[in-house]
Amino acid sequence: MPKNKKKLNDKIVNSKNNNKKKTIKEEKYISEESKEMRNFLIILFSIIIIVLIVYGVSKIFIDDEPTEDSGRTVQTGQIDYDKVSIGTMLNRNYSEYYVAIYDEEDTNAVVYSSIITKYLENEDAIKVFFCDLGNKLNSKYYVGSDGETNPNAQNISELALGDLTLIKVENGEITDYIEGLDAFRAEFSK
Numbered sequence: 001m002p003k004n005k006k007k008l009n010d011k012i013v014n015s016k017n018n019n020k021k022k023t024i025k026e027e028k029y030i031s032e033e034s035k036e037m038r039n040f041l042i043i044l045f046s047i048i049i050i051v052l053i054v055y056g057v058s059k060i061f062i063d064d065e066p067t068e069d070s071g072r073t074v075q076t077g078q079i080d081y082d083k084v085s086i087g088t089m090l091n092r093n094y095s096e097y098y099v100a101i102y103d104e105e106d107t108n109a110v111v112y113s114s115i116i117t118k119y120l121e122n123e124d125a126i127k128v129f130f131c132d133l134g135n136k137l138n139s140k141y142y143v144g145s146d147g148e149t150n151p152n153a154q155n156i157s158e159l160a161l162g163d164l165t166l167i168k169v170e171n172g173e174i175t176d177y178i179e180g181l182d183a184f185r186a187e188f189s190k
Contacts, residue, residue, distance in 0.1 A: 084130070096171075
């Protein structure tokens with residue numbers, strides 16, 4: 001065979017073209033699923049590393065134990081079942097009870113409270129609920145000491161309350177409407 005002749009199967013390829021064909025061949029053999037899996041693993045490891053860094057930094061800079069002089073105290077929440085709002089005062093689970101309505105920030109609040117406490121020491125005392133006029137929910141019913149109260153109120157929407165009001169409720173209805181300190185004392189001294 002002569003030296004100048006070439007076989008049909010032989011290909012002459014430049015070195016530049018040879019590199020391009022190799023990279024094309026390599027990319028053809030990497031499937032889309034494996035590319036997605038590789039991207040997923042990269043994202044997963046990145047998230048794990050970020051979480052570990054944040055955890056480590058928070059452990060270093062945040063003190064888990066409060067110091068004794070920090071002034072922070074934790075108190076458990078307590079529900080006072082003896083307090084009611086004006087909107088719920090007629091639906092208690094008692095057939096007969098009193099609702100003492102006054103502002104607990106009033107200067108005479110201690111006097112009112114002591115009268116009620118002394119009354120509740122009696123064996124035949126009727127349940128007494130407290131309603132704070134200082135509460136925002138109850139303030140729209142407060143007309144003050146100069147305003148006109150409504151001692152004939154039969155339901156909540158008719159209420160107009162002064163500084164101290166005692167309401168007696170029987171079976172969900174207002175039966176007595178008592179105003180003023182003297183009447184308050186008289187009712188609880190029976």
